[in-house]
Amino acid sequence: NAGVTQTPKFQVLKTGQSMTLQCAQDMNHNSMYWYRQDPGMGLRLIYYSASEGTTDKGEVPNGYNVSRLNKREFSLRLESAAPSQTSVYFCASSELYSHNEQFFGPGTRLTVL
Amino acid sequence: AQSVTQLDSHVSVSEGTPVLLRCNYSSSYSPSLFWYVQHPNKGLQLLLKYTSAATLVKGINGFEAEFKKSETSFHLTKPSAHMSDAAEYFCVVSVGGSQGNLIFGKGTKLSVKP
Numbered sequence: 001n002a003g004v005t006q007t008p009k010f011q012v013l014k015t016g017q018s019m020t021l022q023c024a025q026d027m028n029h030n031s032m033y034w035y036r037q038d039p040g041m042g043l044r045l046i047y048y049s050a051s052e053g054t055t056d057k058g059e060v061p062n063g064y065n066v067s068r069l070n071k072r073e074f075s076l077r078l079e080s081a082a083p084s085q086t087s088v089y090f091c092a093s094s095e096l097y098s099h100n101e102q103f104f105g106p107g108t109r110l111t112v113l
Numbered sequence: 114a115q116s117v118t119q120l121d122s123h124v125s126v127s128e129g130t131p132v133l134l135r136c137n138y139s140s141s142y143s144p145s146l147f148w149y150v151q152h153p154n155k156g157l158q159l160l161l162k163y164t165s166a167a168t169l170v171k172g173i174n175g176f177e178a179e180f181k182k183s184e185t186s187f188h189l190t191k192p193s194a195h196m197s198d199a200a201e202y203f204c205v206v207s208v209g210g211s212q213g214n215l216i217f218g219k220g221t222k223l224s225v226k227p
């Protein structure tokens with residue numbers, strides 16, 4: 001039982017390049033989330049998917065797109081990377097209701113030069 | 114709207130002394146509250162959660178937190194710090210409803226001196 005997995009663990013991009021961060025969970029959770037973590041800012045929600053087939057914007061969606069490929073997988077795409085997107089990205093999953101904890105992946109450390 | 118404020122960005126304690134990490138929240142209804150811990154270069158792990166049951170919540174590794182509605186606080190405590198407790202701690206409030214979105218505090222970095 002791997003929980004939430006993310007690939008890659010590290011990535012360096014040049015400004016303007018694109019990439020997709022992958023996330024998968026094996027806990028049969030309905031909801032999945034993408035966050036970014038910046039020093040002194042806590043975690044901020046980029047996009048979430050409450051259930052398969054739906055996605056919604058979070059607090060900081062600009063410059064990102066997401067795809068809920070199936071119940072297990074939720075990917076985050078940067079179409080044209082900018083230095084302001086240098087961050088650590090976390091994927092999480094949970095059951096549908098607010099009192100349920102979110103389970104986090106190990107993170108992807110992205111640097112945009 | 115929901116929000117959460119962690120009152121200290123950095124707390125330093127000596128090993129064996131008590132730990133207190135302070136958190137205040139704002140919510141228009143009875144919230145769900147969480148504390149998560151993040152060790153260096155790791156993901157986040159749930160320490161404990163409050164979901165309108167007992168106001169004193171016990172978590173892993175000897176941590177506990179008390180929900181005080183009158184003070185809108187959810188402070189995290191531990192009687193005796195261990196070196197392995199050095200990490201960043203996040204107080205989190207749930208947005209509510211079925212979507213389960215969370216609002217994170219900015220984090221408190223706990224240092225433990227030998």
